[in-house]
Amino acid sequence: MARDEQALSTAVEQSAAVLTAAGFPKMPARVLMALLVADEGGLTAAELGESLGVSAAAISGAVRYLRSLGIIHRMPHPGSRRERWEIFDDxxxxxxxxxxxxxxxxxxxxxxxxxxxxxxxxxxxxxxxxxxxxxxxxxxxxxxxxxxxxxxxxxxxxxxxx
Amino acid sequence: MARDEQALSTAVEQSAAVLTAAGFPKMPARVLMALLVADEGGLTAAELGESLGVSAAAISGAVRYLRSLGIIHRMPHPGSRRERWEIFDDxxxxxxxxxxxxxxxxxxxxxxxxxxxxxxxxxxxxxxxxxxxxxxxxxxxxxxxxxxxxxxxxxxxxxxxx
DNA sequence: AGGGAGATTCACAAATTTGTGAATCAGGCG
DNA sequence: CGCCTGATTCACAAATTTGTGAATCTCCCT
Missing domain, CATH: 1.10.287 (Helix Hairpins)
Incomplete structure (x- = not known):
């Protein structure tokens, strides 16, 4: 079975909405869910922005928030300039x-x-x-x-x- | 030892602030804490408003919210018109x-x-x-x-x- | 019934939060 | 060594949330 991007996006948004209802800030919740379901290797800020349909600035803010909570981290970059963000397993x-x-x-x-x-x-x-x-x-x-x-x-x- | 209204108010506000930081709406948090420390018999909307320094309307909104969560209830009124609000013990x-x-x-x-x-x-x-x-x-x-x-x-x- | 104390609601104002675009910064690659 | 991609920050705009004043409604008490 292949990745159903449509359904995945819906699930991500709905889960983020539940988190938001529980008092979690909106954009961080969406970024968090996107990173949760991401493939190995995390996502770049640009990828997150595209996938969620928001500006790079919004991603940067959300990422800063999540990092301050210690639940994501920047991947030791493979070699390219692109910073990859990954969720901690725990x-x-x-x-x-x-x-x-x-x-x-x-x-x-x-x-x-x-x-x-x-x-x-x-x-x-x-x-x-x-x-x-x-x-x-x-x-x-x-x-x-x-x-x-x-x-x-x-x-x-x-x-x-x- | 008598009631130290000054210290009590501070404790109420600080506790409410902690709740707020945890994602709880501000005014409901303050009303909740005020009702928590209240004497037997609950408080009227007017008393809440005076004690927290806000309008009756704000109290009404907060009270509605708290009631929708099922954590406060209106006291079976003693006889007067005054509605008294009380926190559920559980x-x-x-x-x-x-x-x-x-x-x-x-x-x-x-x-x-x-x-x-x-x-x-x-x-x-x-x-x-x-x-x-x-x-x-x-x-x-x-x-x-x-x-x-x-x-x-x-x-x-x-x-x-x- | 009528008066009146109090609670509630409504439309709007204030304030905080959230997201954007443009400029700035960082560093890998030609 | 300087260009070029991409991340970050800043000041501001949009939007949502929050609180107020005035009007409305409720119902006890005479």
């Missing part, structure tokens, strides 16, 4: 771990509200305390979850996809 | 479960890209397949995690907060 893993720490900082910031409320018996303090505990719990569990994933992944190392 | 739990299903739909949308690529041996198909598997794994694990949290929560039912 990008999603990393992204989730990063989001996890966001949960953590959120919990710690909110914990300050408990002190400000003063009375630990009050509804607000109780409610806030529960939320803080919840996110601390989630944050604490996440490493475990990721370890489990790694184990699973290693187990089915060269097994077929999907 | 709001965060619910929110995470909801976000979880976002992961799921993302995975399923992206899975379509694999078919479009055709060759399952290609780098793109392998990479995408791995991502899909990862998010399916996370989605599958989440219920377990939440169950565990419920158990923990029930265990320390009337234990002190924080």
């Amino acid at each position: 990008a999603w893993y990393t992204a989730l771990a990063g989001k996890n720490s966001v949960y953590g900082t959120f919990a710690e910031t909110a914990a300050q509200a408990i002190d400000a409320i003063g009375d630990p018996e009050s509804a607000g303090a109780r409610r806030t305390g529960e939320m803080v505990a919840f996110f601390r719990f989630i944050e604490g569990k996440m490493p475990e979850l990721l370890t489990e994933w790694e184990a699973l992944r290693a187990a089915s190392a060269s097994a077929p996809v999907e | 709001a965060w739990y619910t929110a995470l479960a909801g976000k979880n299903s976002v992961y799921g739909t993302f995975a399923e949308t992206a899975a379509q890209a694999i078919d479009a690529i055709g060759d399952p041996e290609s780098a793109g198909a392998r990479r995408t397949g791995e991502m899909v598997a990862f998010f399916r794994f996370i989605e599958g694990k989440m219920p377990e995690l939440l169950t565990e949290w419920e158990a923990l929560r029930a265990a320390s039912a009337s234990a002190p907060v924080e």
